[in-house]
Amino acid sequence: MTDGWNIVVCVKQVPDADDVTIDPDTGTLNRSDAPAVLNSPDRNAVESALELRAAVGGTVTAITMGPPVAKAVLQTAVGAGADGGVLLTDRAFGGSDTWPTSLALARAAAELDADVVICGEESTDSSTGQVPPGIAAHNGWSQLTYVESLEPRPDEGVLVGKRDVEGGYERVAAQLPVVVAMEFGANVPRPAGLHRKIFAETEFEPVEWTASDLGIEEQVGLANSPTKVGGMDTASPVERERVVVDSVDDLYEHIEEVV
Amino acid sequence: MSVDIEAYEDVWVFVEQHDGVVAPVSWELLAKGRELADETGDDLVALVMGDGVSALAEAAVSRGADRALLADDPVFEPYRADPYGEQFRALVEERKPSIVLIGGSHTGRDFAGRVAVPAHAGLTADCTELDVDDEGLLLASRPTFGGDAMATIKCPAHRPQMATVRPGVFDAGNPTEHVSDPAAAVEEVEVVVAEEDTLSTVIERVVGDVVDITDADVVVAGGAGCEGNFAPIEELADALGGEVAATRAAVDEGWVEPARQVGQTGKTVRPQLYVAAGISGAVQHLEGMNDSDVVVAVNTDPNAPIFENADYGIVGDLHEVLPELTALVRAKQEVTA
Numbered sequence: 001m002t003d004g005w006n007i008v009v010c011v012k013q014v015p016d017a018d019d020v021t022i023d024p025d026t027g028t029l030n031r032s033d034a035p036a037v038l039n040s041p042d043r044n045a046v047e048s049a050l051e052l053r054a055a056v057g058g059t060v061t062a063i064t065m066g067p068p069v070a071k072a073v074l075q076t077a078v079g080a081g082a083d084g085g086v087l088l089t090d091r092a093f094g095g096s097d098t099w100p101t102s103l104a105l106a107r108a109a110a111e112l113d114a115d116v117v118i119c120g121e122e123s124t125d126s127s128t129g130q131v132p133p134g135i136a137a138h139n140g141w142s143q144l145t146y147v148e149s150l151e152p153r154p155d156e157g158v159l160v161g162k163r164d165v166e167g168g169y170e171r172v173a174a175q176l177p178v179v180v181a182m183e184f185g186a187n188v189p190r191p192a193g194l195h196r197k198i199f200a201e202t203e204f205e206p207v208e209w210t211a212s213d214l215g216i217e218e219q220v221g222l223a224n225s226p227t228k229v230g231g232m233d234t235a236s237p238v239e240r241e242r243v244v245v246d247s248v249d250d251l252y253e254h255i256e257e258v259v
Numbered sequence: 260m261s262v263d264i265e266a267y268e269d270v271w272v273f274v275e276q277h278d279g280v281v282a283p284v285s286w287e288l289l290a291k292g293r294e295l296a297d298e299t300g301d302d303l304v305a306l307v308m309g310d311g312v313s314a315l316a317e318a319a320v321s322r323g324a325d326r327a328l329l330a331d332d333p334v335f336e337p338y339r340a341d342p343y344g345e346q347f348r349a350l351v352e353e354r355k356p357s358i359v360l361i362g363g364s365h366t367g368r369d370f371a372g373r374v375a376v377p378a379h380a381g382l383t384a385d386c387t388e389l390d391v392d393d394e395g396l397l398l399a400s401r402p403t404f405g406g407d408a409m410a411t412i413k414c415p416a417h418r419p420q421m422a423t424v425r426p427g428v429f430d431a432g433n434p435t436e437h438v439s440d441p442a443a444a445v446e447e448v449e450v451v452v453a454e455e456d457t458l459s460t461v462i463e464r465v466v467g468d469v470v471d472i473t474d475a476d477v478v479v480a481g482g483a484g485c486e487g488n489f490a491p492i493e494e495l496a497d498a499l500g501g502e503v504a505a506t507r508a509a510v511d512e513g514w515v516e517p518a519r520q521v522g523q524t525g526k527t528v529r530p531q532l533y534v535a536a537g538i539s540g541a542v543q544h545l546e547g548m549n550d551s552d553v554v555v556a557v558n559t560d561p562n563a564p565i566f567e568n569a570d571y572g573i574v575g576d577l578h579e580v581l582p583e584l585t586a587l588v589r590a591k592q593e594v595t596a
Binding site: 015097098099102124125126127128129130131132133134136137138141142143144145146160163164165166167168169170171172173174175178184185226227228229230231232233234237238240241242243244245246247248249250251252254255256258259 | 282337339340341344364365366368369371372373374375376377379380381382383384385398400403404408409410411412413414415416417458459460461462463464465466467468469470476477499500511513517518524531532534549550552553554555557561566567568569570571572573574575580583584587588591
């Protein structure tokens with residue numbers, strides 16, 4: 001472990017929730033309006049990866065799975081200070097749910113000989129939080145989720161994570177390799193350095209791997225995803241009075257009737 | 260790659276416990292699991308893991324489980340993903356459950372994400388509705404991104420069908436029946452994990468009282484409109500003898516502790532009075548408070564969806580409206596006191 005750790009950080013491109021607009025006539029989402037951005041919890045993952053590299057040495061490699069335009073989130077990670085990036089891109093990945101997605105990321109992390117894989121808490125567009133433990137499970141590695149802070153112990157080959165649990169916290173020592181999911185907001189992500197940002201946007205080219213490069217072309221995509229969207233429904237509205245009052249006194253009278 | 264789905268039966272509920280205390284969400288899921296099992300004609304099975312927790316397995320039977328599986332060993336206390344996951348993998352392989360319900364706590368989500376992989380299960384996170392169709396297929400519903408609709412997720416060709424559910428979505432009821440010999444329905448299973456094979460060690464665990472807003476009669480909640488100042492929310496909640504709650508946006512900003520988050524990824528509350536201040540009313544939030552008896556909305560935007568989902572509303576700045584309301588409540592209390 002004298003050469004430091006191979007740190008892999010997983011990032012995802014998502015629609016920008018702040019720019020998603022609702023059509024006032026139909027109440028539906030104008031999804032195409034929203035530009036694609038780096039999943040905001042992943043910024044905490046990138047920051048943790050960079051802090052970990054500063055503490056133990058080694059390299060930070062960003063990986064993402066998505067269409068070719070997802071290169072943009074690797075550029076963001078490299079701009080912040082990641083050493084390199086890998087883009088898992090292949091039509092075969094299309095329609096993957098969390099099972100094949102975590103398989104692809106797990107194979108890529110193993111290929112990169114990762115000691116530590118760091119992810120964000122969950123993605124803002126699907127909010128399952130299932131991918132980090134999924135990566136760990138596919139590779140039989142240890143896992144630390146909802147992590148507030150990390151304490152590396154390179155001499156022992158161990159990473160200690162302080163985990164947020166209901167009503168308090170716990171500190172768990174995990175053997176390497178380990179998959180970490182940082183709690184959203186756990187740290188303050190650094191801004192991109194100017195020179196690094198220019199490098200990321202002009203010179204940086206990610207390594208590209210397909211499903212067959214990872215040997216998993218028969219295990220990914222919609223056909224190999226256990227979950228299927230069975231139907232969409234508008235959320236059933238609850239009948240309410242919908243009375244808008246003009247004064248706080250009127251509002252208070254209604255409240256007084258209840259309590 | 261599909262499995263012989265006919266070989267899978269029974270509804271399992273993972274009974275999450277820490278130091279012998281069951282997470283309330285587990286009992287909520289046991290009550291829901293009872294309904295689903297009655298519909299499909301399956302058995303309801305409680306899965307209890309821990310050290311010296313046979314009493315919890317018996318409690319699960321008293322609460323309506325047909326059977327309880329007990330994995331009792333020091334390796335299971337406190338919770339760790341790798342030994343729990345390995346034990347669960349072995350049990351699923353041997354027993355083949357059709358449906359597995361898990362609480363959406365940090366522990367439950369850590370566990371569910373790990374165990375769904377070796378089981379090759381379909382896992383749906385943070386469901387707000389669960390049902391079964393005519394063929395016994397689990398229908399797991401959750402709001403979609405952006406919050407304009409509900410998506411129903413199915414798992415047609417893989418088993419088990421797994422779902423996580425946040426606390427308060429379902430009612431635990433008061434189902435403790437008199438079961439003359441609950442221990443007779445508890446089966447202690449073979450422990451397949453040895454301490455030397457584990458990958459992690461809990462070196463410190465500090466847990467105090469867990470804030471519980473799910474039983475409050477009055478909830479005063481704030482959202483992005485609070486702009487970092489929750490004092491008006493706290494003061495009104497205090498005057499009304501209620502609990503403070505918040506939207507995800509307010510929690511993510513760090514204004515309020517996560518245990519007070521209401522919505523799909525937080526808690527579900529059913530108070531007599533729910534005051535929503537500075538909350539626009541995304542479906543993710545509405546899912547957590549729709550069952551409130553009376554909803555009052557305060558928002559500067561007259562077009563905010565919250566007004567469509569409120570009984571009484573006022574268009575105004577919460578930083579002005581709430582202190583006025585608090586003063587009126589206090590004045591009334593002084594008169595009656």
